[in-house]
Amino acid sequence: xxxxxxxxxxxxxxxxxxxxxxxxxxxxxxxxxxxxxxxxxxxxxxxxxxxxxxxxxxxxxxxxxxxxxxxxxxxxxxxxxxxxxxxxxxxx
Amino acid sequence: xxxxxxxxxxxxxxxxxxxxxxxxxxxxxxxxxxxxxxxxxxxxxxxxxxxxxxxxxxxxxxxxxxxxxxxxxxxxxxxxxxxxxxxxxxxxxxxxxxxxxxxxxxxxxxxxxxxxxxxxxxxxxxxxxxxxxxxxxxxxxxxxxxxxxxxxxxxxxxxxxxxxxxxxxxxxxxxxxxxxxxxxxxxxxxxxxxxxxxxxxxxxxxxxxxxxxxxxxxxxxxxxxxxxxxxxxxxxxxxxxxxxxxxxxxxxxxxxxxxxxxxxxxxxxxxxxxxxxxxxxxxxxxxxxxxxxxxxxxxxxxxxxxxxxxxxxxxxxxxxxxxxxxxxxxxxxxxxxxxxxxxxxxxxxxxxxxxxxxxxxxxxxxxxxxxxxxxxxxxxxxxxxxxxxxxxxxxxxxxxxxxxxxxxxxxxxxxxxxxxxxxxxxxxxxxxxxxxxxxxxxxxxxxxxxxxxxxxxxxxxxxxxxx
Numbered sequence: 001x002x003x004x005x006x007x008x009x010x011x012x013x014x015x016x017x018x019x020x021x022x023x024x025x026x027x028x029x030x031x032x033x034x035x036x037x038x039x040x041x042x043x044x045x046x047x048x049x050x051x052x053x054x055x056x057x058x059x060x061x062x063x064x065x066x067x068x069x070x071x072x073x074x075x076x077x078x079x080x081x082x083x084x085x086x087x088x089x090x091x092x
Numbered sequence: 093x094x095x096x097x098x099x100x101x102x103x104x105x106x107x108x109x110x111x112x113x114x115x116x117x118x119x120x121x122x123x124x125x126x127x128x129x130x131x132x133x134x135x136x137x138x139x140x141x142x143x144x145x146x147x148x149x150x151x152x153x154x155x156x157x158x159x160x161x162x163x164x165x166x167x168x169x170x171x172x173x174x175x176x177x178x179x180x181x182x183x184x185x186x187x188x189x190x191x192x193x194x195x196x197x198x199x200x201x202x203x204x205x206x207x208x209x210x211x212x213x214x215x216x217x218x219x220x221x222x223x224x225x226x227x228x229x230x231x232x233x234x235x236x237x238x239x240x241x242x243x244x245x246x247x248x249x250x251x252x253x254x255x256x257x258x259x260x261x262x263x264x265x266x267x268x269x270x271x272x273x274x275x276x277x278x279x280x281x282x283x284x285x286x287x288x289x290x291x292x293x294x295x296x297x298x299x300x301x302x303x304x305x306x307x308x309x310x311x312x313x314x315x316x317x318x319x320x321x322x323x324x325x326x327x328x329x330x331x332x333x334x335x336x337x338x339x340x341x342x343x344x345x346x347x348x349x350x351x352x353x354x355x356x357x358x359x360x361x362x363x364x365x366x367x368x369x370x371x372x373x374x375x376x377x378x379x380x381x382x383x384x385x386x387x388x389x390x391x392x393x394x395x396x397x398x399x400x401x402x403x404x405x406x407x408x409x410x411x412x413x414x415x416x417x418x419x420x421x422x423x424x425x426x427x428x429x430x431x432x433x434x435x436x437x438x439x440x441x442x443x444x445x446x447x448x449x450x451x452x453x454x455x456x457x458x459x460x461x462x463x464x465x466x467x468x469x470x471x472x473x474x475x476x477x478x479x480x481x482x483x484x485x486x487x488x489x490x491x492x493x494x495x496x497x498x499x500x501x502x503x504x505x506x507x508x509x510x511x512x513x514x515x516x517x518x519x520x521x522x523x524x525x526x527x528x529x530x531x532x533x534x535x536x537x538x539x540x541x542x543x544x545x546x547x548x549x550x551x552x553x554x555x556x557x558x559x
Binding site: 003004006007010011014015017018019021022023024025026027028029030031032033034035036037038039040041042043044045046047048049050051052053054055056057059060061063064065066067068069070071072073074075076077078079080081082083084085086087088089090091092 | 109113142146151162163177181187194310318326329341342456
């Protein structure tokens, strides 16, 4: 139960921080914002690493490896394309 | 050991928040990417070095494959960025769904006492959100990519909302039952059924949604993908994951609200009321005629203007006319004419899409002006040049209750002294609505492919016609 309480606490605070920070994001940058948050939420990769790498039954590790691949794809393509788009924004 | 994990999670969280914070200005935004990559690397390494990780080959293999697919996906043309984004929501949902499934069967097989009501609820939410985001986003990506076997037009049938809600309700009902009886013999089958129902629901949810609603749908799926990551964080007891998911979710939520406002629609209306179904009542009264203008005449109008506002739509991007737009921008600014671009929040196929498309053509971002800021300037504008935009400049949105776009905020192109509209054909736009801007008293039409027409216009400013 303490688990649940502290997790919920983190979730609520993080949502407020998120709302506060995202509201200030430049309206020019909504497309790169989406690819950036996408890459960041692929931090789910840490979960997949544990499922894939620990000594679990084979089927479990296969599920983990597919998830790991999916998250990794998001991390790589998300960060690279965000940077590619941001490079294009020039003041003059 | 545990300490390293905790500290790296705190560091990664801080870096992620900074990454988003730096997005408040294009000048600092690239720093955000560096912060994000650093945070990610720290978190991945701290997880990887844990002693329980023994199958390193598997991890390396999956990471290499991720790079092999991720790098080509990051090089798509910018018109295809909405599809890529939808696809990445799909991957995010898939990862959450699969990890949830794996964890459930792990706990079920090894130690079913681990399946506390709290964990079980988090698992059910993770799997439902993850899998519905997966198929829903795949459908959205398919529609955006215009894949042949996915219908572009909204597919509707009687009782559709009932069917959708029944499928979701069944999944949730099974989930509640599992939470109440986590150790039941049929637990495994019920869990798989929940996953399958969620997969089906994702497809059913997106089928009735048309192209015009895609910016909103992508934002909503973004929020779902974030929430799926949050649920996964609850399952794995990872504060880092909960925080990152919450940041993603709140970003999706804010963008969804902005997109809905920009179309004067509610969430439920986007998700449960297929767009384009309501056909506009035919406009009564006299049918006005277009007035067509020649390229030479249009060039002269532009040359004599002091201020020009260009209103780009997705049609401009489809015609690959961005670089011609840039040439025209250069030709006009060289003559001392003020040129601005009016950007509607839903211009393009995802939030902010038009800004990226114009930035790619080297148009400085200081010339890109949001709808709310440009509208007060429209009455003093000499020429409004409409390029492939349609619904976002349709004055009928202000008063005609019979049209599906009624109440949608628009760019006041019709208030400019002269309107020049470039249009490929005389057909109505994406939402299938007639646009009375085109028959306005001060409007002149230029028919043809945007790239070709702009090319001709630029030529007029070059060696030929006007000097």
